[in-house]
Amino acid sequence: xxxxxxxxxxxxxxxxxxxxxxxxxxxxxxxxxxxxxxxxxxxxxxxxxxxxxxxxxxxxxxxxxxxxxxxxxxxxxxxxxxxxxxxxxxxxxxxxxxxxxxxxxxxxxxxxxxxxxxxxxxxxxxxxxxxxxxxxxxxxxxxxxxxxxxxxxxxxxxxxxxxxxxxxxxxxx
Amino acid sequence: xxxxxxxxxxxxxxxxxxxxxxxxxxxxxxxxxxxxxxxxxxxxxxxxxxxxxxxxxxxxxxxxxxxxxxxxxxxxxxxxxxxxxxxxxxxxxxxxxxxxxxxxxxxxxxxxxxxxxxxxxxxxxxxxxxxxxxxxxxxxxxxxxxxxxxxxxxxxxxxxxxxxxxxxxxxx
Numbered sequence: 518x519x520x521x522x523x524x525x526x527x528x529x530x531x532x533x534x535x536x537x538x539x540x541x542x543x544x545x546x547x548x549x550x551x552x553x554x555x556x557x558x559x560x561x562x563x564x565x566x567x568x569x570x571x572x573x574x575x576x577x578x579x580x581x582x583x584x585x586x587x588x589x590x591x592x593x594x595x596x597x598x599x600x601x602x603x604x605x606x607x608x609x610x611x612x613x614x615x616x617x618x619x620x621x622x623x624x625x626x627x628x629x630x631x632x633x634x635x636x637x638x639x640x641x642x643x644x645x646x647x648x649x650x651x652x653x654x655x656x657x658x659x660x661x662x663x664x665x666x667x668x669x670x671x672x673x674x675x676x677x678x679x680x681x682x683x684x685x686x687x688x689x690x
Numbered sequence: 691x692x693x694x695x696x697x698x699x700x701x702x703x704x705x706x707x708x709x710x711x712x713x714x715x716x717x718x719x720x721x722x723x724x725x726x727x728x729x730x731x732x733x734x735x736x737x738x739x740x741x742x743x744x745x746x747x748x749x750x751x752x753x754x755x756x757x758x759x760x761x762x763x764x765x766x767x768x769x770x771x772x773x774x775x776x777x778x779x780x781x782x783x784x785x786x787x788x789x790x791x792x793x794x795x796x797x798x799x800x801x802x803x804x805x806x807x808x809x810x811x812x813x814x815x816x817x818x819x820x821x822x823x824x825x826x827x828x829x830x831x832x833x834x835x836x837x838x839x840x841x842x843x844x845x846x847x848x849x850x851x852x853x854x855x856x857x858x859x860x861x862x
Contacts, residue, residue: 561702564698619764
């Protein structure tokens with residue numbers, strides 16, 4: 518089920534209804550009712566002010582099957598700190614009717630991802646728009662090296678030069 | 691993702707759960723009313739948890755760093771009908787002169803022709819492998835401000851990332 522902002526808003530409306538019911542029909546003292554209202558208000562304010570800080574950061578979910586690549590940023594694994602590395606990319610969904618805004622994604626670092634993304638980045642720098650396509654690779658081979666990523670599906674990514682009718686990126690790589 | 695934001699969200703969940711516990715144990719409501727309250731709070735938690743990933747990755751209009759490394763940009767020009775006011779999308783990391791890894795973040799700014807010119811130049815330099823540093827400046831645009839996405843246009847300047855200075859190998 519895909520719940521966006523509407524899901525959050527409806528959830529808060531339902532809780533506010535419970536709060537109203539509590540205020541009108543419970544036998545609690547006035548102090549407790551006031552405390553309940555203050556508690557819920559504080560909870561809402563906390564969510565309201567914390568949400569903008571979550572926006573803009575890359576997500577590892579809902580990577581589109583076909584996308585227009587705008588940018589690539591690769592963090593290689595660091596043996597000193599133990600960081601496993603990440604491939605970040607910025608892309609626009611090419612599905613019909615999809616939100617045209619670019620969205621930031623991230624994937625765990627893999628040598629294969631690095632090579633395909635670097636090649637695509639090189640072409641972007643030559644002003645050749647790149648179209649990416651994802652294929653789910655359900656048949657995992659061997660045993661996972663990192664057991665914390667047991668549930669993560671492996672994907673194959675390939676890039677090709679975008680067709681001419683795609684508007685070329687006016688930005689950088 | 692900001693740790694402070696996650697802490698705030700958890701606090702909000704905790705406060706709501708506290709309210710629910712109070713309702714369950716210290717009221718004389720019918721059991722089915724309490725059941726509805728449990729379902730409502732459960733729905734709240736589930737919907738917030740499910741909705742958050744769908745909000746991630748999209749550009750934000752707030753919190754652009756004062757100085758940043760430009761990773762990529764995308765310009766959407768306004769159309770002649772005036773329905774689409776245009777936008778400038780930036781993908782940036784906080785300024786890191788030491789080259790330490792940073793997570794890039796996506797921002798959206800109102801479109802402005804002067805900003806478009808500056809970004810086009812910065813984009814050209816990026817393609818030539820010349821890393822660009824952006825800086826938010828207070829200087830107003832000559833042709834007046836622009837607003838979109840509920841935010842005032844922000845003026846930026848770009849310059850080439852300076853070469854790193856290495857310490858002398860044999861200091862005396």
